[in-house]
Amino acid sequence: MRLLENLKWRYATKKFDPSKNISDKDLERLKEAIQLSVSSYGLQLYKVLVIENKKIRKLLKKASWNQSQITDASHLFIFCNYTKRSERHIDDYIQATAKIQGAPLDKLSVYGDFIKESLSQKTDSEWTSWSEKQTYLALSNLLMACAELKIDACPMEGFESDKYNEILELKEKGLNAAVIAPVGFRSEEDYTQFREKVRKSKELLFQSL
Amino acid sequence: MRLLENLKWRYATKKFDPSKNISDKDLERLKEAIQLSVSSYGLQLYKVLVIENKKIRKLLKKASWNQSQITDASHLFIFCNYTKRSERHIDDYIQATAKIQGAPLDKLSVYGDFIKESLSQKTDSEWTSWSEKQTYLALSNLLMACAELKIDACPMEGFESDKYNEILELKEKGLNAAVIAPVGFRSEEDYTQFREKVRKSKELLFQSL
Numbered sequence: 193m194r195l196l197e198n199l200k201w202r203y204a205t206k207k208f209d210p211s212k213n214i215s216d217k218d219l220e221r222l223k224e225a226i227q228l229s230v231s232s233y234g235l236q237l238y239k240v241l242v243i244e245n246k247k248i249r250k251l252l253k254k255a256s257w258n259q260s261q262i263t264d265a266s267h268l269f270i271f272c273n274y275t276k277r278s279e280r281h282i283d284d285y286i287q288a289t290a291k292i293q294g295a296p297l298d299k300l301s302v303y304g305d306f307i308k309e310s311l312s313q314k315t316d317s318e319w320t321s322w323s324e325k326q327t328y329l330a331l332s333n334l335l336m337a338c339a340e341l342k343i344d345a346c347p348m349e350g351f352e353s354d355k356y357n358e359i360l361e362l363k364e365k366g367l368n369a370a371v372i373a374p375v376g377f378r379s380e381e382d383y384t385q386f387r388e389k390v391r392k393s394k395e396l397l398f399q400s401l
Numbered sequence: 402m403r404l405l406e407n408l409k410w411r412y413a414t415k416k417f418d419p420s421k422n423i424s425d426k427d428l429e430r431l432k433e434a435i436q437l438s439v440s441s442y443g444l445q446l447y448k449v450l451v452i453e454n455k456k457i458r459k460l461l462k463k464a465s466w467n468q469s470q471i472t473d474a475s476h477l478f479i480f481c482n483y484t485k486r487s488e489r490h491i492d493d494y495i496q497a498t499a500k501i502q503g504a505p506l507d508k509l510s511v512y513g514d515f516i517k518e519s520l521s522q523k524t525d526s527e528w529t530s531w532s533e534k535q536t537y538l539a540l541s542n543l544l545m546a547c548a549e550l551k552i553d554a555c556p557m558e559g560f561e562s563d564k565y566n567e568i569l570e571l572k573e574k575g576l577n578a579a580v581i582a583p584v585g586f587r588s589e590e591d592y593t594q595f596r597e598k599v600r601k602s603k604e605l606l607f608q609s610l
Contacts, residue, residue, distance in 0.1 A: 193430055193546075193549060193550070194403055194549060195404075195434060195545055195546055195549045196430065196433055196434060196437065196546075199434065199437035199542070200437065204439070221402055221405065223603055223606075223607055224405055224603075225404060225405060225408065226606070226607075227600050227601065227603060227606055228405065228408035228409065228598075228600060230413070230541070230544060230556050232558055234599055234600075236600065236601050236606065239606065239607070239608060240606060240607050240608070241607075241608050241609075241610060242607055242608070242609045242610070243609075243610045244609070244610070245610050248610055285599070288599055288601070289599045292597045292598075292599050293596050293597050293599065317526055317530075320530070321526075321529070321530035321533065321534075322558075324530065324534060325530075325533060325534050325537045326537075328534045328535075328537040328538055328541070329537055329538075329540070329541050331538070332439070332537070332538050332541035332542065332545075333408070333541065333545075335439060336404055336541075336542075336545055337402075337404055337405075340402060340403060340404045341402070347439050349441055349531075360610075387502055388501045388502050389437075389501075390443055390494070390497055390498045390501050390502065391436050391437065391443075391445065392436070392445050392497070394432055394433075394436060397432075397435070397436055397445065397447075397448065397449060398432055398435075398448070398449050398450075398451055399448060399449070399450050399451070400450075400451045400452075400453070401450060401451070401452045401453070401454050401457055401569075
């Protein structure tokens with residue numbers, strides 16, 4: 193099974209080779225995998241920054257406990273959730289659905305109202321948690337696409353999101369850096385690539401009923 | 402690219418064919434994909450219930466706005482995050498790492514202490530949000546494995562987690578039902594399978610810097 197092979201191949205890359213870059217063609221494929229991510233109600237309430245600029249990445253590295261992946265990788269993906277609810281997000285989705293599926297707008301609007309009503313019941317902290325979760329699904333698609341293309345990646349929570357938000361002026365746009373992933377190619381010197389994967393046994397992880 | 406084809410093939414299945422079941426062999430493959438999921442620090446702080454039992458699923462259906470997927474699908478996967486922090490989780494992980502990688506335990510213990518210290522800084526609501534997020538990465542692996550095996554699935558947040566926790570006696574085990582996915586085979590009558598996928602354009606979703 194291809195997916196299992198890819199999952200076994202990948203690892204959280206600690207040291208990238210700064211001389212190697214992802215091709216434009218592969219970058220588009222990675223974006224397409226993210227674009228196809230599952231999301232709650234299909235809303236995709238996030239924006240993904242793809243950063244090549246070295247100056248910006250130097251600043252971000254300081255806000256990431258100086259981890260070398262931030263600047264050494266070919267590209268840095270930053271998954272940003274929308275921090276505020278806006279009916280516009282749902283209206284845009286309903287409009288897009290009507291256009292793509294050729295469905296009648298009045299029937300879809302009823303569904304839009306249902307989504308708005310459901311989301312309005314979330315407290316602020318529930319909203320934050322929920323919208324951040326969606327970015328993890330998108331991150332996962334990126335990781336899986338990288339593995340198929342034999343591109344290395346390092347999913348990271350170890351960064352200061354407040355500082356990221358400041359450096360990238362995300363707050364003004366109603367966005368928050370939720371999770372990141374430098375992607376590129378492993379350095380031959382990265383000794384962690386030779387480590388055996390550690391996973392819980394199926395007996396510990398699953399329960400059948 | 403295989404992954405992109407699979408992502409385009411899949412859809413959130415609204416109506417399953419109750420007469421079709423996943424083979425034992427494929428079920429093991431789905432579990433292996435979940436087992437290989439990325440997780441923060443590699444801790445995999447969740448348990449995955451795989452429910453075939455029809456009686457239990459009838460009860461769960463009532464706690465899921467009576468959605469037919471819960472009982473009609475071949476199996477119901479329930480991703481449960483651990484609700485309380487326990488140093489045991491980290492100690493177990495460190496022990497497993499020492500065993501699998503043959504690494505010296507004293508050096509690994511320093512890393513274990515670092516993880517404990519990091520996690521202790523999270524507030525209770527941060528912990529909840531963080532541990533739930535990890536289940537979304539595992540859910541994503543299940544969805545991707547299903548798509549490769551041409552097994553249908555429906556990722557769902559639309560269920561009453563409190564009632565799930567009660568029915569499945571999860572609270573006593575320090576667990577919480579975070580997200581679920583019925584998996585099986587689509588009914589020919591499921592009209593949603595013919596709908597065009599709605600996704601944001603790359604221009605809307607990405608920003609390059």
